[in-house]
Amino acid sequence: MLSHLRHLLIDSWFGRILVGLIFLVFISWGAETIIDTWSHQDNNVVAWVGSKRVTVQELDSAANMQLQQYAAKQGLSDKSQLPNGMKASLITQALQQLIIENNLLLTADKSGLSVSDEALRNLVFSFPAFQQDGKFNRELFNLYISQQNTTETQFLKMLRNQLALSGLTEPLVSGASASDIMAKNIFGFSNETRQVSYIQVPFNSFKPSASPSDAILKRYYDNHLWDFTVPEFRKVKLIFISPETVAKGLEVSDQQLLQYYNSRKNDFQKPESRNLEIVTVKDQKAAEDLATSWKTATWESIQQQTQKDNGFATTLAEFTAQSSPSAELADAVQKIALNTVSAPIKTPMGWSVFKVTSVVPAHEIAFDTVKSQLKTELVQAQAKQAFANNIKTIQDVLAGGEGLDGKLGGLGVVAVEGTLNEQGLNLEGDPAPIPSDDKVKQAIISDIFSKAKNAPPSLIQGDNNTYYAFVVEDITPAHQETFEQAKDRVLKAWQQQDIKKQANVAVTAIFKQAQDSHKPIQNTGNQQFTIKESDAFSRVNPSKTLPPELQAQAFSMQMGQTTMFESPDSFYVATLNNIKTPTPKDNPTAYNDLKDNLAQAEANDIYSSYIIFLNAHSKVDVNQQAVDAIIKQVSY
Structure with missing residues (x-):
């Protein structure tokens, strides 16, 4: 059911560009319109779009969904771990989505578009998730409604609105297309x-020349003083806390886990499912050939044949209608006999052929199977609650002047101390062991180098729901090393320069020979430096062996032209010896895909322009107090 809705409502051009339009909406409405003076005086409404209302409950539901989805994308277990600023931004985006949808619905109403009860009923009855033995099952429908934490009225209203929006916007973009001239030029490029x-x-x-004299090294040192400057170092004491650090100190008993399992037993009741082998290709004829071959061929050979057809082959374990990427596939899987090769089926990914290899009976997932998962969930839930309490405790300790040596034990705090420079390196040149991701680590280092020595610590909120506090205990200013202090480093730097100079002389000779003779590069007779031929590379399929910079340069070269290029570890000299510009006949599938993508881009532009036009002629009032209340509730 969810996948069917996703395909119908979200995986369409409408859903894909809806979020992007939010930023265009700001431009077309302007700040004065979107934060207009509130005139309707209804505390249960966050926005009026003409005669339509966006309620507090609607924004709360949409915002929670957006927050949870964004948190999942960031690898966070819960939306509460998002920074407050990001929460506010996402809530505002959710509001703009609702305003766009209501603006479209208002236009649909004015245009006389309506969805009949019969059309709505037929749509609901067609969902495989609501069917049993090919017929609509009211119990399955009610179960889904309950699982989604909604009501039948709200669910049907959502479907009706989406059908109306499709009726309004589909005709606008149905004629979008890409010209052959544009498509051929882009395809060729x-x-x-x-x-x-x-x-x-x-x-x-190459190896360094004979050891240089001190006079040579001193001259090199004098000419490269900036390479031998010691940066400022700071000695710090740091504490760091996040939900993850709190969770590491928490334990739950088997009895607690069993109670949690029993409270969620319905979640571990698995319906009958099927295990599939499935292949998908772009072309119907290729799918038909695969279906014919599969009747006698092995799965391994079918996988190889699919790869030759530029398709993909995979297995799907415990496939159900709910997990299906399309209603057509779900229906076909339900009807086909065991170990029978299906006829080709049109799916969102192309043309698919499958075989049901086994049927998994309905069953209950045992406690021991999910014990580890349940433990993680419970610990995370407890850590979330403890984290907020621990933050308050730490703030109280620091406010009381007890410093980082105060009563911070048992709070899930990670404490470290050491000396580092502004690049985050310790005295040995290794990365300082700050317990956070790179983004938070950089913020911590920046704060450390902006604070005075022995300034009282305060708890600072970082990204990804992290907090930290620190004290700068000592500062060693940046200073110039003397020649004697830096002599070993000077020698090493001189040797590296000498090696690079030798390599430069060798590659320049090869390059000059090609330039003087007006011919491609020639073998030098040195077995170390022989000519190699690259594989063909393109802008969309670059070489895995050549440096990216050399490939980029090759696309600006003329046929037969020779160039010289330096990479971090080598010099290259190269002659361009082949250019091939493909035609659509060389790869009709890729060309047709490109035309489809260009047509989709044009459809997106048409839709975006239509939204901007509607917004320019609409009246939108926002109850900013109500919006701020939701932001405050989610943030604290």
Whole structure:
């Protein structure tokens, strides 16, 4: 059911660009319109769109869904772990989505578009998730409504609105197309392949010259003083806390886990499902050939044949109608006999052929199977509650002047101390062990180098629901090393420069020979530096062996032209020896996909323009106090 709705309502052009339009809405409405003076005086309404209302409950529901989805994308277990600023931004985006939808619904009403009860009923009855033995089952429908924490009225209203929106917007974009001239030019540009003959001269092929005298090293030191400056170092004591650090100190008993399992027993009742082998290709004829071959061929050979057809083959374990990517596939799987190859079926991904290899009876997932999962969930739930309490305790301790040596034990705090520079490196040149991701770590380091020595610590909120506090105990200012202090480093730097100079001389000779002779590069007779031929590479399918910068340069070169290029570890000299611009006949599937994508982009532009037009002629009032109340409730 969810996948069917996702395909119908979200995986369409309408859903994909709805969020992007939010930013266009701000432009077309302007700040004065979107935060207009509230004139309707209804505390249960957050926005009026003409005669339509966006209620507090609607925004609360949409915002919670958006927050949870964003948290999941960020790898967070709960929306509460999001920074307050991000929560406010996402709630505002959710409001703009609701305003756009209501603006479209208002236009549909004015246009006389309506969805009959019969059309709505037929849609509901067609969902595989609500069917048993091919017929609508009221109990399955009621179960779904209950699981979604909604009511039948709300669910049917949502479906009716989406059907109305489709009726309004589909005709606008149905004529979108891409011209052959544009498609051919883009196809040729993107898929043009080039090949080069090249010689690589690695720096490590050379050894330093004889040891230089102190006079030479001193001169090198004087000419590169900036390379031998010691940066400022700071000695710090730091504490760090997050829901994850709190969770590490929590334990739950088997008895608690069993109680939790029993309270959620319905979640572990699995319906009958099927295990599938399935292949998907773009072309119907290829799918028909696969279906014919599969009747006698093995799964392994079918996988190989699918790969040759530029498709993909996979297995789907415990497939159900609810997990199906399309209603057509769900219906076909339900009807087909065991170990029978299906006829090709049109799905959102192309043309699919499948075989049901086994049927998994309805069953209950045993406690021991999900024990680890339940433990993680319970610990995370307890950590979430403890985290908020621990933050308050830490703030009280720091406010009382007890510092980082105060009563912070048992709060899930990670404490570290050491010396680091502004690049986050310790005295040995290794990364300082700050217990956070790179983004938070950079913020911590920035704060450390902006605070005075021995300034009292305060708890600072970072990204991803993290908090930290620190004291700068000592500061060693940046200073210039003397030649004697830096002599070992000076020698190493001089040797690296000498090696690079030798490599440069060698590669320049190869390049100059090609330039003087007006011919491609030639073998030098040195077995270390032989000519190699690259594979064909394109802008959409780059080479895995050539440096990206050399490939980019190759696309600006003329046929037969030679260039010299430096990478971090080598010099390259290369001659462009082949250019091939493909035509649509070379890869009709890729060309047709490109035309479809271009047509989709044009449809998106048409839809965006229509939304901007509607917004320019609409009246929107926002109850900012109600919106702020929801933001405050979610943030604290």
